[in-house]
Amino acid sequence: MENSKGRILVIEDERSMREVLKILLEEEGYDVSAALDGLEGMEAIRNNIFDLVITDIKMPQADGFEVLKLVKEVVPETIVIMVTAFGTTEAAIDAMKKGAYDYINKPFKIDEIRLIVNKAFEKKKLSDELSLLREKFQTSFRLENIIGKSARMQELFKLIPRVAQSNSTVLITGESGTGKELVASALHNLSPRKGKNFVTINCATFPEGLLESEMFGHVRGSFTGAVHSKAGLLEVANGGSFFLDEIGEMPLALQSKLLRVIENGTFRRVGGTADIKVDVRVICATNRNIVEEVASGGFREDLYYRLNVIPINVTPLRERKEDIPLLLEHFLVKFSGNSKKVSPEALQLLMAHTWKGNVRELENMVERMVLLSDREMIMPDDVPDEIKGTPEQIGGLPEIDSGFDLERLMEDIEKDYLLKALDKSQGVKTEAARLLNLTFRSFRHRLQKYGLK
Numbered sequence: 001m002e003n004s005k006g007r008i009l010v011i012e013d014e015r016s017m018r019e020v021l022k023i024l025l026e027e028e029g030y031d032v033s034a035a036l037d038g039l040e041g042m043e044a045i046r047n048n049i050f051d052l053v054i055t056d057i058k059m060p061q062a063d064g065f066e067v068l069k070l071v072k073e074v075v076p077e078t079i080v081i082m083v084t085a086f087g088t089t090e091a092a093i094d095a096m097k098k099g100a101y102d103y104i105n106k107p108f109k110i111d112e113i114r115l116i117v118n119k120a121f122e123k124k125k126l127s128d129e130l131s132l133l134r135e136k137f138q139t140s141f142r143l144e145n146i147i148g149k150s151a152r153m154q155e156l157f158k159l160i161p162r163v164a165q166s167n168s169t170v171l172i173t174g175e176s177g178t179g180k181e182l183v184a185s186a187l188h189n190l191s192p193r194k195g196k197n198f199v200t201i202n203c204a205t206f207p208e209g210l211l212e213s214e215m216f217g218h219v220r221g222s223f224t225g226a227v228h229s230k231a232g233l234l235e236v237a238n239g240g241s242f243f244l245d246e247i248g249e250m251p252l253a254l255q256s257k258l259l260r261v262i263e264n265g266t267f268r269r270v271g272g273t274a275d276i277k278v279d280v281r282v283i284c285a286t287n288r289n290i291v292e293e294v295a296s297g298g299f300r301e302d303l304y305y306r307l308n309v310i311p312i313n314v315t316p317l318r319e320r321k322e323d324i325p326l327l328l329e330h331f332l333v334k335f336s337g338n339s340k341k342v343s344p345e346a347l348q349l350l351m352a353h354t355w356k357g358n359v360r361e362l363e364n365m366v367e368r369m370v371l372l373s374d375r376e377m378i379m380p381d382d383v384p385d386e387i388k389g390t391p392e393q394i395g396g397l398p399e400i401d402s403g404f405d406l407e408r409l410m411e412d413i414e415k416d417y418l419l420k421a422l423d424k425s426q427g428v429k430t431e432a433a434r435l436l437n438l439t440f441r442s443f444r445h446r447l448q449k450y451g452l453k
């Protein structure tokens with residue numbers, strides 16, 4: 001039925017009851033199926049999607065509890081209403097503890113059924129809408145493991161899936177801790193190469209010789225200690241993506257070999273003479289200013305142009321502070337399993353910080369706060385001193401960024417001083433008003449405005 005108010009399954013072994021329910025609910029505009037017993041009902045539940053199931057408790061073979069259990073397993077969002085005969089009310093209450101929505105007594109009162117069913121549908125509609133909203137929220141503020149609602153991050157979320165489809169080389173730039181590695185792995189995971197390896201090498205962690213043999217492999221005897229031939233990481237990455245982190249640290253000699261890989265997919269193992277061909281997508285990242293490196297001769301210009309086919313820049317956290325609350329929540333869930341929250345005052349301190357270490361600094365700080373505080377709510381005194389900054393920094397005026405809100409800032413400052421004055425005067429309002437050079441009336445008015453006591 002196309003325009004039905006919803007799909008209902010009635011499971012009832014007594015024929016007259018079953019028919020009364022079916023007729024009544026169809027008159028109400030629902031699309032009603034009926035099952036003669038628990039087994040038939042369970043079969044129907046496995047093969048269809050119902051919004052609501054009305055099931056008798058006492059039935060031969062499978063009873064109402066088995067029906068309820070199945071629904072909770074396979075379609076937990078379906079509502080279950082139990083039907084109780086005289087003397088089974090306790091069982092119905094037990095069923096509600098196990099997740100049934102409500103119960104109706106036999107013999108039926110028509111109005112009661114109508115009311116319970118209609119109410120159940122209203123509730124379901126609401127929770128469906130909520131979960132839809134939640135889903136929408138989750139998908140739009142997250143791409144793979146990257147979280148963000150700021151305009152900059154939203155742009156990135158649009159760009160990454162598109163770039164992931166191509167084979168062009170990508171250069172990801174951004175300050176340390178902004179999430180460059182996350183972007184690189186999202187580029188791989190959203191690409192047609194996702195079934196193959198995503199191989200990462202950090203150019204800063206190897207001395208020159210070792211970096212070369214890690215990347216390209218070596219043949220036996222090519223240097224002291226090379227007792228076996230070994231494949232390089234480029235071969236491991238064949239068919240997949242090769243992520244060169246901190247590419248700015250790559251020595252010039254290796255840069256030309258990398259250029260060759262990018263240009264025609266070939267290289268030689270260290271000490272080897274045969275060309276090896278691979279199909280890899282190269283993704284690079286750096287927190288250095290490569291343009292400057294090129295100018296000073298530390299980075300090959302031709303390689304830079306090759307790498308920079310698709311540039312992706314990740315914005316520092318201080319320029320997208322709207323992401324902080326969302327990231328905080330994300331890391332709180334990660335480290336405290338969702339048990340902790342941040343008080344508005346603590347959030348204010350965290351929003352004011354400049355986060356030179358970007359998201360990594362925020363993540364580490366949350367881990368520390370969760371460890372050190374045993375309260376449910378993170379309070380300002382849980383925030384480490386270096387994040388609170390000096391008084392001048394706190395009082396200092398924040399940069400104008402995309403989340404800037406002058407009115408709110410002024411209010412925050414005002415609120416801060418009201419609290420400070422109350423603190424100093426040990427709660428004596430006339431004294432606090434005097435400290436701020438306000439009349440008592442004006443002071444009291446401001447307290448009321450912010451709901452302060």
Ligand SMILES: Nc1ncnc2c1ncn2[C@@H]1O[C@H](COP(=O)(O)OP(=O)(O)OP(=O)(O)O)[C@@H](O)[C@H]1O
Nearest residue numbers: 145146147175176177178179180181182287359360
């Ligand atoms: N937008 C984000 N959402 C969730 N987690 C993030 C986000 N950005 C960064 N992180 C987390 O912060 C940490 C640092 O991120 P990542 O290693 O990707 O930074 P990076 O830019 O590569 O830093 P570096 O230049 O120091 O290597 C990681 O633990 C990462 O999971």
Ligand SMILES: [Mg+2]
Nearest residue numbers: 180181245285
């Ligand atoms: Mg990194």
